[in-house]
Amino acid sequence: MKKYLILSCIALATLWSCGNKNSTEPAGEPAAASQEAHAGVLEITSHDLVVNLEYGDAIVSKIEFMRDGQYVGIAEHVAKAVLNPQYFAGTFTFSEGMYHLSGSIKGTLKVDNNAQITYTPSVGQTITSGGSFTPSTPPTNPVEKALFVSWKPTALQLAIDTPDVEHIFVGQEACQLGKIAKFINDNQDAVDLDVEEYSKYVIKSISLSPAPEKTVAVSFENTQLDPVYGKWTNINFQTLSFSYEIESDLVSDDLFQTEADGSFSFSSDYSTITVTVKVDSEELNGKIILTAKRINANS
Numbered sequence: 001m002k003k004y005l006i007l008s009c010i011a012l013a014t015l016w017s018c019g020n021k022n023s024t025e026p027a028g029e030p031a032a033a034s035q036e037a038h039a040g041v042l043e044i045t046s047h048d049l050v051v052n053l054e055y056g057d058a059i060v061s062k063i064e065f066m067r068d069g070q071y072v073g074i075a076e077h078v079a080k081a082v083l084n085p086q087y088f089a090g091t092f093t094f095s096e097g098m099y100h101l102s103g104s105i106k107g108t109l110k111v112d113n114n115a116q117i118t119y120t121p122s123v124g125q126t127i128t129s130g131g132s133f134t135p136s137t138p139p140t141n142p143v144e145k146a147l148f149v150s151w152k153p154t155a156l157q158l159a160i161d162t163p164d165v166e167h168i169f170v171g172q173e174a175c176q177l178g179k180i181a182k183f184i185n186d187n188q189d190a191v192d193l194d195v196e197e198y199s200k201y202v203i204k205s206i207s208l209s210p211a212p213e214k215t216v217a218v219s220f221e222n223t224q225l226d227p228v229y230g231k232w233t234n235i236n237f238q239t240l241s242f243s244y245e246i247e248s249d250l251v252s253d254d255l256f257q258t259e260a261d262g263s264f265s266f267s268s269d270y271s272t273i274t275v276t277v278k279v280d281s282e283e284l285n286g287k288i289i290l291t292a293k294r295i296n297a298n299s
Helices: 002-015 142-147 171-175 177-186
Strands: 040-044 050-053 056-065 070-077 086-095 098-103 107-112 116-121 127-135 150-162 165-170 203-208 215-220 228-236 241-246 259-263 272-280 285-295
Touching: 050 086, 050 116, 056 086, 070 098, 070 203, 070 215, 086 215, 150 171, 150 177, 165 171, 165 177, 171 177, 171 203
Parallel strands: none
Antiparallel strands: 040 056, 040 127, 050 056, 056 070, 070 086, 086 098, 098 107, 107 116, 116 127, 150 165, 150 203, 150 285, 203 215, 215 228, 228 241, 241 259, 272 285
């Protein structure tokens, strides 16, 4: 699991901040979410919605459609009796009564009378399945409206004390985990990271949803890679503090704590979030500070 160390740390950093405490809310209102009216959770109850993912055919059990046009889903491999949940992600738009999907799965999905689900893949035959759709309750205060959208890293600062690594990655480099892993390898001898493996991971977006789902998902440019999936467990919107728990297989207990507390802050117009996470593992000790810009998944 050592090869996943940097991915785990950066995923955690993109999820939440563990410093930079700021209890003052910015003035004004954040921009509206593009797919607010179509956000919600689709539960598949008949176990016959089969899609083709990177590891083969999989049975979809749930798809969450987020406020800014991202979706994240959970599936299980058809060929194996017991398997940990596999996650997939992408973007969507809604028109003509249907969700138009791109990313891990492609095609259109329609929910009729909140019971019948019709999925037409871009290649293949239409599948009819049973299930239910629960619309998401729109956030009401500005901080919630600002937080529960999609973000893209624009800068990443490594402030690692052990081993001693200091650097700031700007622009697209902040999303390229291979370049970050190579820099760490070139500037210390305590750890040797698999640069080839990390080079597969380029962050596309970080998406968050409100209660009751409380989802946090980091998606990658390569849609064949599972997103990093987690849950926030508590957010205080007055103090801008929180707790989180990571459920992804990419996080290993012996390399990184999967539960932590922290805080977050926004720019004056809510378009930028500052994220700082304390790194405390057998290999690394220090901080990762990330700046992310709000994105519209459909722009």
